[in-house]
Amino acid sequence: MKKWISLFGVVFVTLWLAGCSAESNVKKGDKFYAIGEYFEAAAEYRKAYMRTKPKERAKRGERAYKAADCYRRINYTSRAIGSYQNAARYNYPDSIVYFYLAEMQRKNGDYKKALQNYEIYLQYKPDDVLARHGLQGCTMAPIWKQKPTLYSIKKEPLLNARRSDYCPMLTGDDMDMLYLTSTRPQATGNELSGITGIKSGDIFISRKDDKGKWQSPEQVESEINSEYDEGACAFSPDGKTMYFTRCTHDPEYPRYAQIYTSDRTDASWGAPKLLEITKDTLSSFAHPTVSPDGRWLYFVSDMPGGLGGLDIWRIEIGEHGLGGVDNLGEPINTPGNEMFPSFRPNGDLYFSSDGHVGMGGLDLFKAEQDSTGTWTVENLKYPMNSQGDDFAMTFDGLHNRGFFSTNRGDARGWDHIMSFECPEVLLTVKGWVYEKDGYELPEGLVYMVGNDGTNLKLSVKGDGSFTQEIQPNVDYVFLGTCKGFLNHKEQLRVDTSSVSKEYVLQFELASITAPVLVDNVFYAFDSAELTDSSTLALDSLVTLMEDNPNITIELSSHCDYRGRDEYNIRLSQRRAESVVKYLIAHGVATDRLTPIGYGETRPKVIRKRLTERYPFLHENDTLTEAFIKKLPEEQQEICNALNRRTEFRVLRTTYGLFDTPDAPKNNTEAKEQDSATPQE
Template sequence: MNLNKYFINIAISLLISCFTFSQEKRLAKADENFSRFAFVDARKIYLQVAKSGYASPELFKKIGDSYYFNAELEKSVGWYEKLVNEYEDQIEPEYLFRYSQSLKNVKRYEDADKAMEKFKLLSGNDQRAEYFVSTRDYLKFIEMQSGRYTLKRLYINSKYSDYAPSFNYQGQLIFASSREGKNSMVKTLHEWNEMPFLDLYISDILGERRALTTPKKIKGKINTRFHESSTSFSKDGQTVYFTRNNFIKKKLKSNVNGTTLLKLYRATLDGKKWTNIEELPFNSDEYSVAHPALSADGRKLYFASDMPDSRGLSDLYEIDIYEDGTFGEPKNLGDRINTEGRETFPYISDSGRLYFASDGHVGLGGLDIFVAVPESLGYSIPYNIGEPVNSSEDDFTFVLDENTKIGYFASNRSGGNGNDDIYSFKQTKELITTCAQYVSGVLTDAYTRNVLPGSEVILLDDNNHEISRVTTNAKGKYKLNVDCGKSYIVRGTNPGYSATEALLETNFALEYTHQLPLQLGEGGLNQKELKPGDDLAEILDLEIIYFDLDKSFIRPDAEIELQKIIATLKEYPNLKVDVRSHTDSRAGDNYNMYLSERRAKSTIKYIIEKGKINKSRITGRGYGETSLVNKCKNKIPCSDEEHQQNRRSEFIIVK
């Protein structure tokens, strides 16, 4: 034995072990800081570990997150990029979303969209992915919406963080600031971002030019040594709702993990001082409730929270305020407004419009400001208010006086005095807050390709109720109005032809026309020889009804073909079919038989319920992997595309 070589190997092994142990010990300390949201302290250790040559997906995640959650998205890009490029198979979909947001921050919009495409594939029914898919032309819309405000930098901003402006209806502007007070000898630093804690300040608004006086701390017992931020005032200026850390009666409270969260408080004005500070009853030590916004009549309070029924990092809620000052139950504003991301900092204008900041809806990067218009059953879809208010950085805490069209918001964009800065603006043009869409196309003969003037095109909702109809012109063209974000069935008819139907899913793009050509098969089924055992899908030249791997739900592309089956069954009331569902060979034989049964039942249920077809005309069962259409049997390597050919449903004529 070569003893020198032996001892060298032992020494190297010991060095590697010591190095690994040392790194793990340092990472454990960093993780402890990270769990307390002490991102800056955690990051210092993570960066040292990374510099030493250590690499792992968890390390790259934590470094990227430490920048991301401190709104330093441009610095998170490189770390998320390492994560995606080196550990793509080991990351959760959420990191693709964060990567996309960070790319937008540095205006790499094409790369950001590619990351969102991957996020969509992996995230399932995530609302943020759905909004991205339905608003692919978001940059075009934001360009249309832009240029409706003129901005002005304010001299009240400090070198620290200034944000959350609000009107107190006494001719003054209230805002939150982490600036050092006049008499402060020591200012406590918040370990999240090593910035001083926030207090509430007040400035007088002077004259038509709306100049602001030197800010002073508001009087009373609202400000503490912890965070106080966003405020909302009653119209008489005598009541304020505000955000503070979980601190009341000189006691600081935390959740079960030892983290101090945010709560809402209410105070009343006694002369020039705020008194009678009380915690609102729907707060909790276990989740945050923050950023209040009163309706113009004072009967509703809006706020942001991550309470148990929230969809994402924070959702927007409303709650009734009764005449005696008590409250109803919090109500989530729903999927039109809330996503799996951050919806926060609501503001309700006098006309009832909801302005808020979000990174879940599609924007330019970071938090963008959106507006939703009140409707009979809630709010419209949100509309990005465009540049220059929105940017690739965080833009938030928007307030507007609709009479003067003057307002304020905050942003951490470059060119400011500090971490966050307040800007004033003048609105010069109304926002686009309606969604106009159309469906248009040409009706032709499926075989000759000749246009079919004088045909009828009928628009139906997804329950087959007629909404409108139109006759094709001399060139066979039609055009119908549709709403945004809805499902429709478009049916083409002409005497002597079988009716045809297509499914239409509208998006949220403005002034958008969906192109949907329709083809009618000459003579329909009457001119074809039919016999039991024929596949109706082949006779009608339908696309095969495919299913996703290990799933039994009806895909959107499958709905289009099923609507054609429904139309045929309606036109030929004596026709009966047997639905036969098949799987690929992956997974066990018994499981595949069970899965195919679910798929058959799902297909039959869709035809009966959506098409209002008598259930006696539809039978069916699952065949598992017993009728493969290609070589892809057990243990034979095949591509995903080859396997998908076996995940299908057939429609065999029985009568």
């Protein structure tokens, strides 16, 4: 009898201790949950569930639900399904358990069971939009899988490690740099995240080699990466500013994601600065992206005023700071979560959502805006979307190809990067803005006007280039501009094409402050008579005067040092006047032109660009007679040819803007002849 009493006592104490331990696990789990450490919270709730007697049905149901909620948040889909089923089995009192169970089953590709649980939930909440969208998704997903779109996708093993890699972002003048977020072992810090159970994310970069192949990602070496979670980066159109998300750790407070900026100095990124979007300190701000025109910063937040869950917002980026915030509203935002916005350069917005009709988890969507500002939203369907989370697209320039993130097929819910491509007929124009006889002009702007109503202002990249999508059967006019330079106009007619085609335009801008060479102007031997081969260059000069109707110029001719000084002055004067006569004959007003012959008095000063063609010359060398005679004979002839030139320089930029323009200078053609060494 004493033996049985003793055994009963042991069992009682064991069960009592288990009950106390279960309560302790719940308290620990609640603490972890409150600060967003769902991985740690899930472990505690699971222990509490296992230590709770089956007869305590209410407690078991509540603890199973809490564990399921954590598993759902960290993408442990299979465990979430099991825990939600346990919660339902133990009569968890809130019907929401059926909604989340259906969500997880849909995310697991089990559309039949998900449909059943959506229907159960809708009996309690018949007007729930998210449940109705989920129900519709269970019907549409199998149809989309049977009829895939033209998109093709491919795994990218080189870009992925054994943990999570996500949020790719292409940048660079040639889209030859790929930034991504990774939790691979090389990430900063040694502790595992209480949110996910793996390392905190850092920003890495992969570059293309000379053969166009992507290299293994390397950690970005700057203060951007820290012991905290960093990721989801984006860039300003000029590539000089990075926006990224950082989520800090605090054992006492919830984790709120915030957006930081970093500016590029030389080849490295500077110290990050917090971007204060609002004074709200109790909301998250994440997933930044910049509109193609650089005017708007789009981001994700759960701040008050949204439609529910996480919404996509935007704020204007001004010269003197940020403007007010705007919620994109319907039809983009829903009562669910809209996340990871990104842009294709043509202005189309891409984002992910679990609130629209989709295949499960986060689906990828495309949003187009018409001339009235109205958005239309389209699901990208299969194979871009799957039953898992599909998100964070980035594009290779204007092409409908690039990279995106997905956790499809990964039982642990870890994210990986895949590439995508969709065949299409893409018509583009690529242009270069550069100084005449000089280098690219990265500060240039190109104005683009089409007879279809197009009216755009295009910024150029660091190499002076721009690429823009164009439409068939449209006439375009492009005006290349840059401060300190004359304008240059190009016209383009785009024909219908059944294949992709790129048109190429050159915007060679003439300086306002420095002499500009008129290349390929030729005269008859020892004469001022223009040859037929000069026509193309002179016609270009006529066009330049037409494109810049408010300038007056000095048209100058120069000789080499050979021959008598007086003869060279007279010959160069006649040659300058010959060019002026040609321009007048082709419609340029006489009072906009001043011909001057300088003979040999102004030898050419070498600019840097010319040293690439003639390595024996150096920047700022002046081709005087003394300088030239020290050179070998072959190099002397090159320098003499460089000195024999026709140039112009801008005198005024206000011609025709006032009532009494300056009177033109009169230059009398010299009639006196002299004998000298002939000038070519």
